[in-house]
Amino acid sequence: MVEVAFVAAAFAFAAMAAAYWYTQIVRGDYYFRLSENNRLRSVAVTAARGVIYDRRGVPLAENEPSYTLYLYRRETTNLAASIDTAVALLGLPREDVERRVARYRTYFDFVPIALAENLTIGEVAAIEARSAEHPEFAVGVGQRRLYTKTASAAQTLGYLSEATPNQIAAQPDRYRPGVAVGQRGVESAYQDLLAGRDGERRIIVDSFGHETAEESRVDPVPGRNLTLTIDQRLQDVAERYFQNRVGSAVAMDPKTGEILALVSAPSYDPNLFSRRMTAAEWATLVDNPFHPLQNRAIQNVYSPGSAFKVFLAVEGLAGGYVTPETKVYCPGYATFYGRAFKCHKKEGHGWVNLREAIRGSCDVYFYTLGKRMGIEKIAETARAFGFGKPSGLDLPNEKSGLVPSEEWSATVRKTRWYPSETISVAIGQGPLLVSSVQLARGLAGLVNGGRFPRPHLFLSAQDPQSGARFEYVDETEQRMKIDPSIVEQVEDAMWAVVNEPGGTAYLSKLAGVDLCGKTGSVQVVAQKDTKKEGLLPFAKRDHAWFIGFAPKRNPRIVVAVFVEHGQHGASAAAPLARDLVATYFGVPVPHPAPPGEPDALPPAPTALAAARPPSAPARRAPETREVRR
Amino acid sequence: MRGLFQRRRVDTALLLPVLALLGVGLLLVASATLGGRFGDLAGRQALWMGVGLALMLGMLAVDYRVLLKFSFPIYAASLLPLLYLLVFGRRIAHVRSWVRFGGYQFQPAEVAKIATALLLAYLFENEQDRRLRPAALVKLFAMVLVPCLLVFLQPDLGLALTFVPLLLVGMYFGRMRRRYWAMLAILFVAGCAVGWLFLKGYQKQRIETFVHPEADVSGAGYQVRQSKIAVGSGGLVGKGYRRGTQSQLRFLPVRHTDFIFAVLAEEFGFLGVLVVLSLYAAVVLRGLRLATHARDRGGAFLVLGLTACLFFSVILNTGMMIGLFPTTGIPLPLLSYGGSSVATTLASIGLILSVEARRFANA
Numbered sequence: 001m002v003e004v005a006f007v008a009a010a011f012a013f014a015a016m017a018a019a020y021w022y023t024q025i026v027r028g029d030y031y032f033r034l035s036e037n038n039r040l041r042s043v044a045v046t047a048a049r050g051v052i053y054d055r056r057g058v059p060l061a062e063n064e065p066s067y068t069l070y071l072y073r074r075e076t077t078n079l080a081a082s083i084d085t086a087v088a089l090l091g092l093p094r095e096d097v098e099r100r101v102a103r104y105r106t107y108f109d110f111v112p113i114a115l116a117e118n119l120t121i122g123e124v125a126a127i128e129a130r131s132a133e134h135p136e137f138a139v140g141v142g143q144r145r146l147y148t149k150t151a152s153a154a155q156t157l158g159y160l161s162e163a164t165p166n167q168i169a170a171q172p173d174r175y176r177p178g179v180a181v182g183q184r185g186v187e188s189a190y191q192d193l194l195a196g197r198d199g200e201r202r203i204i205v206d207s208f209g210h211e212t213a214e215e216s217r218v219d220p221v222p223g224r225n226l227t228l229t230i231d232q233r234l235q236d237v238a239e240r241y242f243q244n245r246v247g248s249a250v251a252m253d254p255k256t257g258e259i260l261a262l263v264s265a266p267s268y269d270p271n272l273f274s275r276r277m278t279a280a281e282w283a284t285l286v287d288n289p290f291h292p293l294q295n296r297a298i299q300n301v302y303s304p305g306s307a308f309k310v311f312l313a314v315e316g317l318a319g320g321y322v323t324p325e326t327k328v329y330c331p332g333y334a335t336f337y338g339r340a341f342k343c344h345k346k347e348g349h350g351w352v353n354l355r356e357a358i359r360g361s362c363d364v365y366f367y368t369l370g371k372r373m374g375i376e377k378i379a380e381t382a383r384a385f386g387f388g389k390p391s392g393l394d395l396p397n398e399k400s401g402l403v404p405s406e407e408w409s410a411t412v413r414k415t416r417w418y419p420s421e422t423i424s425v426a427i428g429q430g431p432l433l434v435s436s437v438q439l440a441r442g443l444a445g446l447v448n449g450g451r452f453p454r455p456h457l458f459l460s461a462q463d464p465q466s467g468a469r470f471e472y473v474d475e476t477e478q479r480m481k482i483d484p485s486i487v488e489q490v491e492d493a494m495w496a497v498v499n500e501p502g503g504t505a506y507l508s509k510l511a512g513v514d515l516c517g518k519t520g521s522v523q524v525v526a527q528k529d530t531k532k533e534g535l536l537p538f539a540k541r542d543h544a545w546f547i548g549f550a551p552k553r554n555p556r557i558v559v560a561v562f563v564e565h566g567q568h569g570a571s572a573a574a575p576l577a578r579d580l581v582a583t584y585f586g587v588p589v590p591h592p593a594p595p596g597e598p599d600a601l602p603p604a605p606t607a608l609a610a611a612r613p614p615s616a617p618a619r620r621a622p623e624t625r626e627v628r629r
Numbered sequence: 630m631r632g633l634f635q636r637r638r639v640d641t642a643l644l645l646p647v648l649a650l651l652g653v654g655l656l657l658v659a660s661a662t663l664g665g666r667f668g669d670l671a672g673r674q675a676l677w678m679g680v681g682l683a684l685m686l687g688m689l690a691v692d693y694r695v696l697l698k699f700s701f702p703i704y705a706a707s708l709l710p711l712l713y714l715l716v717f718g719r720r721i722a723h724v725r726s727w728v729r730f731g732g733y734q735f736q737p738a739e740v741a742k743i744a745t746a747l748l749l750a751y752l753f754e755n756e757q758d759r760r761l762r763p764a765a766l767v768k769l770f771a772m773v774l775v776p777c778l779l780v781f782l783q784p785d786l787g788l789a790l791t792f793v794p795l796l797l798v799g800m801y802f803g804r805m806r807r808r809y810w811a812m813l814a815i816l817f818v819a820g821c822a823v824g825w826l827f828l829k830g831y832q833k834q835r836i837e838t839f840v841h842p843e844a845d846v847s848g849a850g851y852q853v854r855q856s857k858i859a860v861g862s863g864g865l866v867g868k869g870y871r872r873g874t875q876s877q878l879r880f881l882p883v884r885h886t887d888f889i890f891a892v893l894a895e896e897f898g899f900l901g902v903l904v905v906l907s908l909y910a911a912v913v914l915r916g917l918r919l920a921t922h923a924r925d926r927g928g929a930f931l932v933l934g935l936t937a938c939l940f941f942s943v944i945l946n947t948g949m950m951i952g953l954f955p956t957t958g959i960p961l962p963l964l965s966y967g968g969s970s971v972a973t974t975l976a977s978i979g980l981i982l983s984v985e986a987r988r989f990a991n992a
Contacts, residue, residue: 010910020894020906028862032861032864038858039880
């Protein structure tokens with residue numbers, strides 16, 4: 001009996017040893033990996049994002065520390081009391097705190113819960129002072145993006161927000177869920193440059209998730225600081241003018257293509273994106289009928305109106321369709337293909353040559369020129385000046401615009417091209433669509449005598465560690481051949497527009513600098529309805545254009561200003577161009593163009609556009625996030 | 630006392646592995662409680678080992694036949710704290726199985742187990758039939774199931790189960806008839822089905838976790854998973870003393886008590902496991918051998934009962950570490966931290982030694 005028990009017991013011990021052999025020897029490697037995973041955790045160390053400066057070193061986007069309150073449930077014996085403490089200490093909304101805690105109910109209790117972001121220094125001190133009684137609270141330090149000029153150049157700079165699923169799918173090795181990634185604008189275009197390379201700390205943690213030691217670390221490589229071509233002084237002038245206005249403005253160095261100012265209005269505060277935006281704030285942004293997130297300078301295209309005439313004039317002379325002396329009689333209208341086309345000047349310009357036609361913006365002259373050239377030649381000219389394709393500006397999602405032609409009409413529009421449409425296109429109306437950046441680039445090419453530098457915002461990048469600088473190199477400059485005498489004649493006509501009595505922008509004449517330019521206005525509704533424009537509802541008023549350059553000899557700045565529903569290029573757009581040029585050359589302006597009237601726009605939720613002062617804390621997720629390997 | 634050793638009355642083949650296990654236990658408790666919330670508990674454990682060794686010598690000095698004679702009063706007295714617990718006990722981890730006095734806690738079920746073994750021995754001392762009579766069978770069931778039920782109601786299923794080997798010893802070595810075995814087997818299956826309905830929620834959860842450990846990684850399955858990781862990651866030679874990441878970083882739950890064997894497996898590897906399992910096997914097999922030496926039936930059954938309890942606890946606990954059995958909260962005799970466990974285990978070793986020392990009449 002005992003012998004049987006003896007053998008059975010011996011067998012039981014042998015079987016147990018065999019089971020341990022299986023667990024420890026056969027499956028040993030598997031469990032060893034699991035134990036390593038248990039104790040090792042990878043913590044991403046976010047690289048400091050590069051600072052964005054304007055061309056003179058004014059910081060536009062920088063980083064500032066942000067403090068987040070975390071709750072470690074494992075450290076608390078009474079969760080409800082801990083919530084009470086946090087609510088009382090920081091004056092947090094109780095429902096919000098309880099919702100955040102509830103969201104983590106199914107997680108391990110060593111996973112910290114973010115209770116509140118962007119604590120003030122005072123709040124941090126209050127929590128640290130109570131750390132003995134309340135070990136469950138911890139303050140995490142992170143960084144958040146601060147856009148120092150709030151809504152200024154917002155669409156140009158872009159913003160940071162959590163990586164989208166598409167971005168993560170495209171670069172899974174770089175982006176993790178929850179990581180702040182540049183969206184739109186420069187932040188997006190130069191994301192890789194600005195972001196640097198995140199580092200990684202492999203830490204040994206205990207079962208509470210507390211760090212006990214650091215196993216290894218890879219230091220982050222900070223992002224490069226980016227200097228933009230923007231001159232914030234010019235940007236400020238334009239932003240001020242566009243308060244309560246809708247439109248865009250571009251100022252550019254024609255020699256280099258450097259963008260000096262790029263405005264799109266209405267704007268928004270990109271700091272809103274630095275924290276989790278509320279649904280209401282997001283709705284206000286996307287429901288705004290003027291789409292503040294859009295960069296109107298590159299993403300909205302319009303008819304160029306009379307601003308197009310200067311490009312037509314170049315080919316008119318070069319192709320021999322007119323000579324400088326060719327005169328056309330303008331009685332205030334002209335009849336083509338059995339239909340009367342009005343000149344914007346009802347009483348007519350009388351006999352005008354090319355210079356006078358540009359100065360007074362005579363439509364009849366350009367109707368005649370356009371008819372002589374035909375739509376194909378007009379289209380060819382427009383394309384030569386860069387219309388119908390992206391300008392190449394270093395921002396994402398630029399629109400191409402549209403250069404109509406017979407082929408376009410047949411293949412895209414699927415109707416016949418009517419000859420009368422050619423007459424409209426000759427004065428920049430009809431299906432022709434351009435953006436302000438395209439106009440600025442086209443004008444730069446014109447005043448350069450056929451050299452088209454690529455418009456760009458990137459001036460240089462600097463490595464904050466080595467100090468190495470990377471300058472912009474233009475490899476895509478385009479050229480066309482224009483006779484210098486033709487350039488001179490068109491430039492002279494544009495000088496007359498501003499500087500001679502009878503010029504459409506004579507009121508914007510600037511003492512000290514020869515501002516040259518061309519006005520334009522774009523009909524929104526048929527001409528016969530626009531008799532009493534001032535009384536028209538906002539949405540039906542004409543758009544206003546002004547393109548210009550200065551000085552007349554050897555131009556150093558070109559500008560394109562577009563004011564949506566601004567009615568007249570001369571009154572709504574040219575004054576800003578004048579102020580930009582005056583600011584650029586440091587010339588005093590006796591009466592700077594005022595911002596729009598507060599009630600100039602129809603009621604729209606634009607309050608967010610400039611509401612937030614830079615001191616108001618924008619909020620963002622903490623810098624480091626834990627990822628379980 | 631000295632005479633006992635001198636005349637080789639103390640069985641060193643049993644005592645030496647026991648002492649070796651005590652040494653291993655001290656080492657492991659020291660490692661498992663390193664920098665812990667309670668400080669280093671090895672000192673306290675050493676104290677309890679001293680108490681246990683004194684008890685062991687006491688048991689060795691007293692003639693077990695005297696104890697058998699008084700086994701019923703001892704048994705009855707040992708049930709009182711269990712009753713007290715049921716009525717006044719404070720719950721520790723769901724369970725009222727600890728009596729507190731002074732700063733110390735004490736688990737009376739361990740004492741009841743020894744008392745039951747004594748009563749069992751006394752029963753068979755006077756039960757000389759070749760086959761187990763039905764009346765004796767009823768007595769056997771009654772004496773084991775009463776403390777078993779009291780502990781079960783605490784409710785501590787694991788501790789209650791440690792009484793079962795006494796029942797099996799009585800049934801098997803008392804030569805119970807085959808048809809009773811069959812009847813009892815049927816009753817057992819039926820009882821399990823009904824019992825399931827009466828199990829507490831956390832007890833059911835433990836059993837469900839045993840069946841599907843992956844279903845609940847953060848809760849009850851967590852313990853099994855972490856102990857399997859600890860054991861498996863030890864490999865052949867282990868991670869080294871006090872270098873076990875699973876135990877030192879606190880992934881392993883109750884590592885100084887119920888899960889002490891996982892600490893051993895992690896820090897000393899399969900070789901350490903082999904050594905300790907061999908030591909236990911030496912104790913158990915030597916115990917069985919000593920049972921055949923006993924000079925009377927009572928002594929034999931006492932040794933068998935106590936050895937079976939030890940064997941059962943060792944196999945259940947070590948199997949628990951790697952998920953062979955559900956986690957039931959049974960300490961590992963001699964290794965686990967805990968005063969009552971180590972003291973009562975040593976006392977029962979003393980009883981076994983006492984039987985062996987008196988194998989020849991009039992010693």
